[in-house]
Amino acid sequence: MALKVGDTAPDFELPQSQGKGPAIKLSDFKGKKNVLLCFYPFDFSSVCSEQLPAYQAQKDKFAKADCEVLGISVDSPFSHAAWAEKFGIEFPLLSDFFSGKKTIQSYGLLHDRGMSNRAVVLVDKQGKIVHMEVTPSPPEKPDDGKLFAALAMLG
Helix, strand or coil, X not given: CCCCCCCECCCCEECCCCCCCCCEEHHHHCCCCEEEEEECXXXXXXXXXXXXXXXXXXXXXXXXXXXXXXXXXXXXXXHHHHHHHHHCCCCCEEECCCCCCHHHHHCCCECCCCCECCEEEEECXXXXXXXXXXXXXXXXXXXXXXXXXXXXXXX
């Protein structure tokens, strides 16, 4: 199922990096915060190791727009913990490993190789998708200019 701007973002509940706290549900943010869902293929891959630390470095822009950043991949909570520590990522990294990739599938982002496609999905406080970009292969980072323009409209 291909999602688009204006659709309600599918809810999910996924575990965080090992030792970071309880599972996170998207619906917990409804009415409270905007949310950037950053779907990515794998921890420790080259493009992911540029993209997500760059979002960490821009944390003030996300805070100004009252936006929580959540990274989502098929990696385990153990891998997430090691990767977050290595790259200084403080926002939650969620694992779709144990659920059989149900969240990634519900967003229409399952790659034919069993990983997540790279995508950014900006969800407003009402739970609606206000910006979505799926990056084509070969691996490219999403257009941060478009993402931050959409984010500015929420802040």
